[in-house]
Amino acid sequence: MPYIPHTEADRREMLAAIGVGSIDELFRDIPEELRLREPLDLPPSMDEYHLQRHFFQLASQNRSSANTLWFLGAGLYDRYIPATVPAVISRGEFLTSYTPYQPEFSQGYLQAIYEFQTMVANLYGMDMANASMYDGATALAEAAVMAHGLNGRPKVFVSEAVHPVWRQVVRTYCWAVDVEVVELPHTEGLTADYSAVDDRAACLIVQSPNFFGAIEDLGAARDAARKAGALFLVAADPTAMGLLPPPGEFDADVVVGEGQPLGIPMGFGGPLLGLFAFKRQFVRAFPGRIVGRTVDRNGNPGFTMTLRTREQDIRREKATSNICTNSALMGLCATVYLAALGKNGLRQVAETTVRNTRYAIDRLTTAGARLRFPARVFGEFVLDLGRDAAAVQRRLLDRGIMAGLPLGPFYPGMDGCLLVAVTECRLKDEIDRFADELQEALA
């Protein structure tokens, strides 16, 4: 077994140094009846060559964005990942390190996390950001629980236009700590009716661009939250921040996001990257780790994890969250991605996305589909196909096109609707092909 380096001579010498005759003797604290007598019922071991072949075969069974024309988004996007990103994150010094508990030995990662925090805070127009969460959905759930912990109010108000899967995660987290989740209806794809939000609201949650791709009126949402004295939580796609005014300009208290579009593969939904930015006033309350710049004993600048007294290993049951391991390596992906793109690159990605989206809307709506909502959108939109969207999706799959997400399973009455995402990677010809195939499917 190549991963275990011991030779027979090693084992003999080591057992002699310990003073036992066999490895079995070291296990004497495990009661005899609990020890396995037979090897486990597992598949036989595979050598490296056959392992690879096995996985090539499994991977080839899946339809991927590498062999299919991709228009499926819904929070995770087929964006271009620069070659620099995997080159950096596969370096063993990063990939195989632990949480930087020994800062002198981990300055490289700590600096990268500090740079990540700065970029996330800048993207969202907020005072500061933490070192990452697992993903956007759990980041939002943590923000909701944080709001409840701060003001003790019993309800969380969340727009129906927030990602339906994220809302399910928020529900589970809130159920566990006895907080009620109340959903606000959407009107034509936008959140408009805030009348239910009252003084029992711990927080108000909206997403912009929302699940339908529509750009919400964050000013109106803010006013509703302020009127109720609730925290104002916004979920926002980081790529859209290349062009849209950030939630910080609308006085958001906490902004969360899914960082996957920033250089991370879709990977069947994991690992992802939770972005969590906040106002300075929540510096004692936020979940997760944070890295600060300080000086060493010689006065030289250096980085270390800080504000540690909020965390589980010190505060135990009084910690602001139970989170320990986060998504550091995915945060490094985002840091390299944003460094490579810079201000102009991110803006270019966002702008190409908007151009492609406009072109796709125009082409697809002349191919027989109807635009479901009139709202302004970023990168994604809802088509009403006038027939079972899942059936159309399957038909287009046969033509090599992943057309989008049928919305029936998520929104009652929207069985005919398809959520279509168009990233900067799509070409005009590809959108034309999608439109032509759709026209045929709807004819």
Add this chain to the structure above:
Amino acid sequence: MSRTKNVPDMRLLFEKSRPGRVGCNLPAPTTPEVDLQNELGAIRTELNLPELSELEVLRHFTHLSHINYGIETGFYPLGSCTMKYNPKVNERVASLSGFAGIHPLQPEETVPGALEVIACVQEMLQEITGFHRVTLQPLAGAHGELTCLMLIKAYHEARGDHGRKVVLVPDSAHGTNPASAARAGFSVQPIPTNQEGLTDLEALDAALGPDTAALMLTNPSTLGLFEKNIVEICERVHRAGALVFCDGANMNAMVGTTRPADHGFDCMHLNLHKTFSTPHGGGGPGCGAIGVQANLAPFLPKPVIERDAGGRAVFRHDVPQSIGKVSPYYGQFLLAVRALSYLLAFGREHMAEISRHAVLNANYVQARLKDVLPPAHDRFCMHECVLTAQPYKKHGVRALDISKRLIDYGFHPPTNYFPLIVPEALMIEPTETETKETLDAFCDALRSICREAVENPQLLHDAPGSQVVGRLDETAAVKNLDVCWRPS
């Protein structure tokens, strides 16, 4: 700026920025230009991101990697973290586009290979732990703990047993245990550890009552010791109507040797990023699979992935008693790919070699050091040993000083000051992937440091002196909080 050992280049990306540079040849637009304001409404005016060339970006991060330490740099005996070798073939297979380029919401019939991966990992972990069902949905160890406690909460609620609000946690437990219990809506009661380093049964009996929801137990404990009375402990908890959760952080001691479900546990979490070798990545992503007995299976997060009558791996969304979703999709899928590659490399023939060599290595280190750094409990340990630096306190040397000095010898320090109940603790977990030569070099270094502690303690107080920075001022870090760079 010259770069010497004393004047490291600590400039940030932002400080290397020059307006107009772009470090990536991005997809060029092929569709017609649009009026952005018309499309979007208001447009952002200001966005502060650094602007660098592609080569500068690579040099920046290559430099940062040089001032960072990983398993591939050297020995990393961080107790409780299982820093074993992360095989390269696992990285290669996880990067295949048939895994990396798939979406969690694409039609089920377009991802049979992905579902097969998940089902295989679940089944192999079921066999290794003995549990009835495994799910990979939790995203990290602490998230697995939280999920298990939510299942326990749902279990009691489903039985109409609403008074069970207390979770018992030994004083030796990881901090995530009480924190997770609180996040699942429970209050926490600590249970003391006895002289032998095991759970105090009398204290356990005294704490058990009609309000007890569960006991969270780490086995082997954080002292590196196996709970000899584990069957009895589980029985007592069950008699009181409560359930037992196993913190699986220390599963590396048990793989192929003994199965937690056979001990009487109702559920456990596993850290695939520890025991099953997915890379830690500098603090994540983790992968916190959980295993449950049949009593908790109805409450598992949805969707459940299982096999249909024909043996195909499929989703089951209809889980009426499910706690819901704890994460958006199916867990850390690309880590599940790596874990499966690891599991299949060992297979039936070699799986037990993991725990056997992990325990051998830990006992070897303990034996080679016990005259200079006494074990907290003088017994054979499991996969890690907990030593104490107490004898050097009279020289003004603490566990932290020894750890910092190890850095100068080129080794990553062990875990310090944990478990909390051991004074001046040094928790050493070598893992099975280290050679005898490495362990010898490490033990020689620690022995040399122990001599220095007596003869020249200042060397330890000044350590580390070999890195780009010396010991950092943590108090100043909080007092002059700087977590986000702003142009001065």
